[in-house]
Amino acid sequence: MDNKKKRVLDAISHRQTDLVPWNFELTPGAVENIKRLAGCEDAFAYLENHMLRAKYKKNTRLENGNEKDLFGVTWMASKDGGDVGIIAEYPLEEDELGDYRFPEIDKEFASGICDQLEADHGEHFTMFSITMGFFERSWSLRGMENIMIDMCINESFTFQLYEKILDHHLELLDTVLDRDFDAVYFGDDWGQQRGSIMGPNMWRKYIKPGFKEMFEKVKSKGKKIVLHSCGDIEEFFPELIHMGLDVYNTVQPEIYDLKKIKREYGKDLTFYGGISTQQFLPFASADEVKEKTREILDIMFRDGGYILSPTHTATPDIPAENLVAMIEAAKNYR
Template sequence: MNDRERILTALSHVRPDKVPYDIRFTVPAREKMARYYGDPDFESKLSNCFTWLRPHLPDGRFMEVAPNIWQDEFGVRWDRHIDKDIGVVCNRLVTGDNVSDFEFPDPNDPRRYEGFDQGVAADRNTAVLVSLGFSLFERAWTLAGMENILMAMATGERWIDVLLDRILEFNLAVIENACTEKVDIFRFGDDWGHQRGVLMGPDLWRKYVKPRFAAMCRAVKGRGKFTMLHCCGKIDELFADLIECELDIFNPFQPEVMDVFDIKRTYGSMLSFYGGISIQRTLPFGTARQVRDEVRRLIDVVGEHGGYIASPSHDIPGDAKAENVAAMIEVLQNQ
């Protein structure tokens, strides 16, 4: 089997010949591992299972507008003095007064999708994944501010519906343009959780987020693609809802906030899982032997009946030990 065949087999809840895997890094971790291997191009040799495509304008995803200040295509500015990968939002663009008039970028601009055919053609041995980050709640709070969004939800202010509907309209247009014939999976990135639960609580999530997320999933499924959600935090109380929304794959499957083995037993016939390797405990603080044992157990138990893509439970952070990351890679590559 090639990696695309392994992904499609796993998503059919059948165990492939090897559990597919995907390993991603933060900037500090990537630099650390390049030094460890003595190879700045080490990532290209990992045999990851996905080809990632992103529907951003060529110069619009992030551009540096001042030292360590980066701006995305919506005009949101991110302070990267400390966090070099994403940053901290440092402006506010949308209020209840301008929510209807604020100018969104054009989701139908063909330049967003110019590299898609080339990206697909580059390697048909991997599954093709289109990734739309900041896809709903995250886009709302980056535009209007986290506190303002949560307060608007809690008090039932009308403008939050207007903003979320405008974001949904943008996303549906991106889905329509991006779900070309050779795309396998459409991924939404939208963090709703923290270490102990759902940020806005399950009731407000069901009122504001669920119906719009379901519409996005239906649009993807209507084009014959798999749906994936990246959502950090403890949101396992929402899994039944996500299944109703027609979600296929959940990531990052964090072992620090949920029992990944129990979750797989409970939902494994209805959901596939992507992640599971601890970036908060084992990779930074464990031994290489503990890492190998953890990865092997995930492969053997969570991957037993398919429905599993092995991966760290987020991009590997800079405090992960190089020897531990190397041990994880060794196990994944030598199944």
């Protein structure tokens, strides 16, 4: 087993590692910045990432330049190099399924993703990724305002919608979980700057049961679980731990008290993130980044349970030098 994968597994097992494992995800513009800085062709190899994530995501390019995803949601292309698109057309404009049909699993595409992960031959910690997971998938189909209203006044439809999304995801998991990769990565934003978007009661009513079932299926195959949610979801940490969550991303220092969450949840959760893309990395100097990285490692690295990373996919406004500075600080940290 390569040291990169072993470091991640040791971190998840809350064992102290020689170096903190790190991982950087980049938008296309950030990739080009790294390649120019380093004079290389493979930005991710240059950054020496410890993890490899492959997404079950396949969009079809439309004539007007927009893209349609597997669920029939139409997205406008991002013009600023960001990693979050804007929805141009919601398939479920009314609170009924009507003629809408959920997509069949693209088994050939899913198998190709697994092939890609298996071709890594154990060098990295490998993750099969379900993007726009559950709550995100519901609002991508209905619109954020509509799904929030649905949760409050249209219980029957909301349960029906989440049941259909869950059935799709369970079938996808059945398709891939016997393949050789390390974890399933679920992307599903629940948080805002202060607290959760839908509140704890709605989360427990509509979101938690489906994730509990998906987590159980993943764990039954001996794989780890990584959950990405932006924002403040600390109120859900105890329940997520009980459900079997291994790794939580992303850990935004402008939101969380890092010392507190490390002290209270660090024996059970591995935290992945910690260096702010919102308020720090685009504006800091490389020396300031090194200092900040050391500060975060002082808090988060002890006894494992930490993966160093920017708090979100790096965008082109973050100087490439700052990403390299994080790695240099990690390598020199003792």
